[in-house]
Amino acid sequence: MKTKIGIMGGTFDPIHLGHLILAEETRVHFNLDKVVFIPSGRPPHKNWDDITEPYDRYEMTLLATNDNPYFFVSTMEIEREGLTYTVDTIKRLKKENKDAEYYFITGADSLVDIYKWKNHEELLKLCKFVTVKRIGIPNSELENLIDKINKEHRDTAYLLTIPYIDISSTGIRNRVKRGKSIKYYVPEEVERYIKKKKLYIE
Numbered sequence: 621m622k623t624k625i626g627i628m629g630g631t632f633d634p635i636h637l638g639h640l641i642l643a644e645e646t647r648v649h650f651n652l653d654k655v656v657f658i659p660s661g662r663p664p665h666k667n668w669d670d671i672t673e674p675y676d677r678y679e680m681t682l683l684a685t686n687d688n689p690y691f692f693v694s695t696m697e698i699e700r701e702g703l704t705y706t707v708d709t710i711k712r713l714k715k716e717n718k719d720a721e722y723y724f725i726t727g728a729d730s731l732v733d734i735y736k737w738k739n740h741e742e743l744l745k746l747c748k749f750v751t752v753k754r755i756g757i758p759n760s761e762l763e764n765l766i767d768k769i770n771k772e773h774r775d776t777a778y779l780l781t782i783p784y785i786d787i788s789s790t791g792i793r794n795r796v797k798r799g800k801s802i803k804y805y806v807p808e809e810v811e812r813y814i815k816k817k818k819l820y821i822e
């Protein structure tokens with residue numbers, strides 16, 4: 621049987637319970653052998669100046685995933701020169717492990733832009749996409765998109781139903797800025813790290 625590997629890509633600024641629940645639910649549902657969290661280096665679609673240092677995002681991701689034996693964290697993208705594209709990441713992973721099957725895990729807000737991603741046609745052939753609903757993306761838009769992808773690339777996109785978690789990194793950064801508690805939004809170790817490094821205060 622092929623090894624099945626989940627890839628949880630994200631800015632993780634900071635990582636929060638929404639990411640962790642999404643990754644764990646996907647692992648269990650698809651019986652994945654492991655999930656690799658890949659903090660993005662220089663994402664093409666975000667303003668780099670507004671994003672926390674890669675090392676801090678990586679450290680928080682490590683702290684958050686430490687207690688799950690199926691979760692791993694890769695520095696692959698934060699070590700890469702230039703802009704970081706998912707297609708390059710998946711191609712490299714496939715080179716390292718030719719026989720594995722890759723499941724890229726995303727929220728609907730990421731998947732809706734998939735046709736703007738670098739070499740998306742090639743990417744959609746290289747791995748499967750698992751997505752969940754997120755606020756702001758109408759169900760019909762998401763379902764149509766998944767149908768379209770699956771018409772073009774058979775059995776590539778899956779819509780997973782999980783409890784809806786209205787937590788975002790933006791919301792957490794804003795809460796810290798306003799002096800509000802982020803207890804239970806992020807793992808305790810991540811909360812401590814944010815306090816220690818005085819992140820998101822401005």
Ligand SMILES: Nc1ncnc2c1ncn2[C@@H]1O[C@H](COP(=O)(O)OP(=O)(O)OP(=O)(O)O)[C@@H](O)[C@H]1O
Binds near residue numbers: 633637731753
């Ligand atoms: N609460 C959530 N439920 C489901 N998916 C989520 C949730 N939060 C983030 N994701 C998904 O996880 C991936 C990585 O997200 P990212 O690191 O950008 O976090 P974010 O909370 O969306 O950040 P930001 O608010 O800064 O845009 C994306 O595919 C995103 O859609």
Ligand SMILES: O=C(O)c1ccc[n+]([C@@H]2O[C@H](COP(=O)([O-])O)[C@@H](O)[C@H]2O)c1
Binds near residue numbers: 660704707
């Ligand atoms: O490869 C691309 O062109 C591309 C464009 C937008 C987003 N991505 C990836 O999608 C993942 C989620 O992005 P984000 O902004 O929600 O953190 C993350 O791994 C990004 O590198 C990738």
